[in-house]
Amino acid sequence: MARRTQGTSAGLDRGKIARAAVTLVDRDGLERFGVRRLAQELGVDPMSIYHHHKGKAALLDAMSEVVLVEMMADAGDPPDGWVETARWVAQHYRALAYRHPEVFPLLVTRAQTAPVALTALDRLIGAMRTAGLPDRVVADAPMTLFGFLNGYLLAVLNGQPGTTPAVDPSGYPQLAAVAPLQADYGTKAEFDRLLDTVLAGIRSRAAGT
Structure with a gap:
């Protein structure tokens, strides 16, 4: 999947990102989870995720x-x-x-x-x-x-x-x-x-x- 640049929203919002993160952890486990892996899954730059969730800790709370x-x-x-x-x-x-x-x-x-x-x-x-x-x-x-x-x-x-x-x-x-x-x-x-x-x-x- 082609990766979108940092400034491209790709239709993301906090909920969509968190739900995708849950799906990823359900599949691969929490130990393997990271923002970069989630960004790859969504086809976006990691900074697109950080635009909605201010760090991994905030993303874990959202999950x-x-x-x-x-x-x-x-x-x-x-x-x-x-x-x-x-x-x-x-x-x-x-x-x-x-x-x-x-x-x-x-x-x-x-x-x-x-x-x-x-x-x-x-x-x-x-x-x-x-x-x-x-x-x-x-x-x-x-x-x-x-x-x-x-x-x-x-x-x-x-x-x-x-x-x-x-x-x-x-x-x-x-x-x-x-x-x-x-x-x-x-x-x-x-x-x-x-x-x-x-x-x-x-x-x-x-x-x-």
């Missing part, structure tokens, strides 16, 4: 925003109740992670301050406050929920769902005893069960405050 916007567009309206809202957020976040596993680490490692991310959190916090949960519990809830979601999803995206490492019962008898109960590693059933544990913990703390 995070693109996939979150996609997630919320698919999610529809949240249900009533804070537990149902938390499940709604968690289930769609999990779906996003599996749809964009190469992009997902950006959601974990970069601060998510785009309006779409703040809107989702605001809905969750609003549902919790409406239900009468103490503000201290409400303030801690996003970190509790997303600490679980980010850690768990990063782990399972790098593993083999439905499998667990073999454990030598002679050396690790307690691990071996519970290993059969971990055979659904990475499955939706396990995700739902662990999510239940997290939400039960938030509920219990609210009741005891």
Whole structure:
């Protein structure tokens, strides 16, 4: 593809560039991503990209925003109740992670301050406050929920769902005893069960405050 010069827009805008970057990372992985490679993919000079995104860091943030916007567009309206809202957020976040596993680490490692991310959190916090949960519990809830979601999803995206490492019962008898109960590693059933544990913990703390 012939490369356009620095001053040629090629019909680019911030959204088009970010969506192309997501497609490139989905295909080739985050480690291989760079502005020059993206420029080659779009057939433009790298400076055409920098005209819209002031550096690679800004572009990475825009990529995070693109996939979150996609997630919320698919999610529809949240249900009533804070537990149902938390499940709604968690289930769609999990779906996003599996749809964009190469992009997902950006959601974990970069601060998510785009309006779409703040809107989702605001809905969750609003549902919790409406239900009468103490503000201290409400303030801690996003970190509790997303600490679980980010850690768990990063782990399972790098593993083999439905499998667990073999454990030598002679050396690790307690691990071996519970290993059969971990055979659904990475499955939706396990995700739902662990999510239940997290939400039960938030509920219990609210009741005891």
